Amino acid sequence: MTKGANNVDRSREWADLKERYLRPPSQRPTSSARGLHHFALLCNNVEETIIFYQDLLEMPLVELFENRDYQGSTHFFFDVGHGNYLAYFDFPGLYVGEYQEVIGGLHHIALSVEKSKWDRLVVKLETAGIEIQIVNDSSAYFAGPNGERLELLTYPLNDMYGNVIGAPAVDLITTLRSTGAVRQFTDEGVSDDVLFRILDSARFAPNGGNRQAWKVIAVKDKTLRTTLADLYAGPWAQYQALGAAGLTPWSPYGDRTAENEIIAEHERNAGSAQTTDEFVNALFNAPIVLAIVADLENLVATDRDLDRPTMAVGASIYPFAWNILLAARAEGLGGVITTMHVRIEPEVKNLLAIPDHFALAAVIVIGHPEQTISKLRRGAVDSFTTVDRFTGPALVELPNTHRTQP
Known part of the structure; x- marks a missing residue:
């Protein structure tokens, strides 16, 4: 741990602040904010920034449009997980100095990733020649393409060094x-x-x-x-056999004779071999x-x-x-x-x-999922919703309907 310039023990001060201001969860008021809509930074080059975040850090670009407040300026967003977005602007023709740490300014952005992904991203960063500082095999500090300080850490979103930070957030x-x-x-x-x-x-x-x-x-x-x-x-193997035969396994209105024949044939083919496969284990x-x-x-x-x-x-x-x-x-x-x-x-x-x-x-x-799924395949609303009767017209989306997501 790096020591401060004055090397003063402030543990008593911190304990006093916690005692006076840190309320138990049951006594904390509901936040007035709905959440962090986005965090906006400045960039030098739009394309380089997209390549860095989308290709190197695997955080996809989700939107890009003209800045409402500055003609010719790009406003673009990256998905950093859990419904949160990191945004950037560029300001062509406007001189913006290099990054400096100031009171009230940005120190660094910490992004939580699973340990297996952390390991992979660290290798990608090192391969790309980016200088990284590793701390406790759980934090990786490095600079982004615009000088911004970034940290990849393996702690969950509401955990910091084993300390629980508030309650888990969910959109x-x-x-x-x-x-x-x-x-x-x-x-x-x-x-x-x-x-x-x-x-x-x-x-x-x-x-x-x-x-x-x-x-x-x-x-x-x-x-x-x-x-x-x-x-x-056993049931899992039967389920697969029935599905492979084109049946809905164990449907209340299914053909039980056909089911029994398929299962009997499957068991004859399987013999007495152990059927507990790697997936089940x-x-x-x-x-x-x-x-x-x-x-x-x-x-x-x-x-x-x-x-x-x-x-x-x-x-x-x-x-x-x-x-x-x-x-x-x-x-x-x-x-x-x-x-x-x-x-x-x-x-x-x-x-x-x-x-x-x-x-x-x-x-x-x-x-902990091996792979995070962001989109699921499901039938459209008008494929399963009708008006007034089962045989009624489909409930269709009106032209100006606002969807929360596509």
């Missing part, structure tokens, strides 16, 4: 449009503190009568996880594995007496499961809700000592 619309199923994870662990925060947020999910009929089992024991992987492998080596079970004595099944499989009870359980994924996303994590174990529920209930009146609703696996 709801971005999260809703980009939270897909994640099944491949890095080796980075997830602490119990993070898991607790995830569940503490997820518990506010809407549910019938506020009965909160869910129970969560966090599976940590390696032997239990191995058994869960082995149990998963990796899935259950994720940092977090949660079994979500539902108290059947405390669920309202309004469609219980209809001549079809019940659907209504899920409305009191699956919003909670979805909230877990959303809360995990706010922590920089990803995951997947799988119901494959429901096919062999008795074995899972026996393994995890689940009482008879509880049903296995899902297993949720969570970790």
Whole structure:
């Protein structure tokens, strides 16, 4: 650590400031700001700046247009993750001096990246001949193409040297449009503190009568996880075989005779060979594995007496499961809700000592994603929404409709 010029111990001063001004989370007022819209800097050369951020640092250019306040000036933006943007201007013909550190001025910009990406970007920067200062194998300091000081660090967005900074920030619309199923994870662990925060947020999910009929089992024991992987492998292989045959696996209105024939043929071809593949083993080596079970004595099944499989009870359980994924996303994590174990529920209930009146609703696996997904493929609104009746006209987008995102 670099010592200050006066080399004075200020620990007592800092403790006093925290005591007087740092309020407990429950006593902090809601911020008046909706968020950091963008951070704007000046550049010397637009193209060089784009190449540096988009190609070298892998932070894509998302918009470019003329500066509203200065004719001929370019205003352009880079996606730095989590709904945040770093913006630049150029001012042709206007002399702007070189960067200097001044009181009230910019010291540096710190950008959070996962450790595996940090390692890759450091190599790219070094290969490009850019001078880097590495600190504790977690921070990389270097200068951008315009002299701006940048830091790549491996700490999560609300963590600094192990100190929690406020609460995890989340942009709801971005999260809703980009939270897909994640099944491949890095080796980075997830602490119990993070898991607790995830569940503490997820518990506010809407549910019938506020009965909160869910129970969560966090599976940590390696032997239990191995058994869960082995149990998963059978239904997973059957699911793939049925899908490959052009069927919707286990559809309530599916052809059960055809399903049984396909599964029997698959099992004959597979023989007695071990079917727990690398994908399944990796899935259950994720940092977090949660079994979500539902108290059947405390669920309202309004469609219980209809001549079809019940659907209504899920409305009191699956919003909670979805909230877990959303809360995990706010922590920089990803995951997947799988119901494959429901096919062999008795074995899972026996393994995890689940009482008879509880049903296995899902297993949720969570970790640090190997790859961050920013766009998902889904059907357009007019492909699934009609007006007044099932056969009514599609709900179409009006010409002047403002979308939050494309």
